[in-house]
Amino acid sequence: MEAIITKKERDLKTEEMVVQMGPQHPSTHGVLRLEVTTEGEVVTDVKPIIGYLHRCFEKHCEQMTNYQQVIPYVDRMDYVAAMAMEWSYVLGMERMLGIQVPERVEYIRVIMAELQRIASHIIAIGTYGLDLGAFTPFLYLFRDRELILDIFERTCGARLLYNYFWIGGLSHDIPPEFVDKVREFVKQFKKTIVEVNNLLSYNEIFIKRTANVGILPADVAINYATSGPVLRGSGVKWDLRRDDPYSIYDRFDWEVQVGKGEMGTVGDCWDRYMVRCREMEQSLKIIEQAVEQIPPGDVQSAIPKRIRPNPGEIYVRTEAPRGELGFYIVSDGTNSPYRVKGRSSCFVNLSVLPEISRGYMIADLIAILGSIDIVLGEIDR
């Protein structure tokens, strides 16, 4: 802040002005309104106003006649990473019921979730480039996202909202050409990552716009309970796939990526962006290993006929593309949940926005908001 407002400018104090950014604004990535208090070009306070997409998903869950019916609603939380949403809920129910899913299911789930992570980061990175004026990387990335969506479509018939993970199994087995298609994608996408790094990550203008902007120190990030690339961008090595292990991630060779402050300070926008880029490489690594090891078996053998957990509760969390996705599920022993609370990763990550955008220019605010990578469907639920 000090660097931007020089002493002379401070003497020439301008009148405070409130600018409404959104709810219909391309850079807000959905229907989000930001009440920005400005002093000249400098942002002094930001108030995010959310709820435009609120449909009270939690109330819907309570009205369902069984636990399985919740899954399509969960899909619609983070609609660009629906597989990850499903997994968290399904995992919670399986832990509650004490179901051990077959090995084949675990492998397919890991591959699907990692493909979904790449597809989601593609949107994050592509639109981040768009926000800052780089159009080309977006096109290259979306060309490859199509390949992922094609794989999903071949497997379960849907391209965006899958209802693919069921409690205890999967809705469909993978098609015979699945493995080849995934191999093809991995081969293709390795080239794309190099391209994107050349085009965007190390681009002089892009670095100028993102390095040393929106710095989020590690202790603040933890106090705000941010997660995912936002937390890791601040240099905290925390990934639920490693630190609160679930499924079979311990069988693969991969590494947690953290921001190191290569272009500026640890925890700036560039770090958060770069963590996503590097995570895609790690996801490719996991997919490459998993796709060679898929064991034979029946993906529906562990699906229970009747789902009625004992009275109790669970807080389950998984590493979704945008961070820690949690579900607090309470059962009262009947066929439908007594309470489902979705702990949305973007909701929590967005709450740190006022903290990290004070003192920067309005144009930087776009860069900061983009680096948090929000999906309003998940925030408003």
Next chain:
Amino acid sequence: MNAIQILEKLKSKFPDAILDAKVEGVIEPYAKIKPELIKEVCQFMRDDEELNFDYLMCLSGMDYGKGVLGVVYNLNSIKHKHKFTLKVEVASDAPNVPSIESIWKTANWHEREAYDMFGIIFIDHPDLRRMLLPDDWEGHPLRKDYQVQEFYHGMKVPY
């Protein structure tokens, strides 16, 4: 530390704050805390070296029915990788719970959401407004006895 040790530690520090606890035979070990003492307990849990619960994973409002509301705090420690759950229960005609926003900033939005959905009043919260619903909405939807309003600005609400 495992849940039994955490509970022992809490019991020795706050002998009269714990109303009920269950740490064995459940998926999520929890302790039920007196509502008026929740802030002190949380402060202790964050600042104590051995506990070091620096990460509030989730804060959920609850309606237990029969006029009882509650708040559930799911805590986690990044350093020690242990978890614990705290709960408070309040009567729905006077649902006052001290805010823990000053301890974990993330509680700010979670508490606003719990206020929005359940009508739980968080004392000393810096900005207790509705989070997801419009400011002039009537009632708190996630309460079990919620009746939707008939009209909102002249628009029929139940469809």
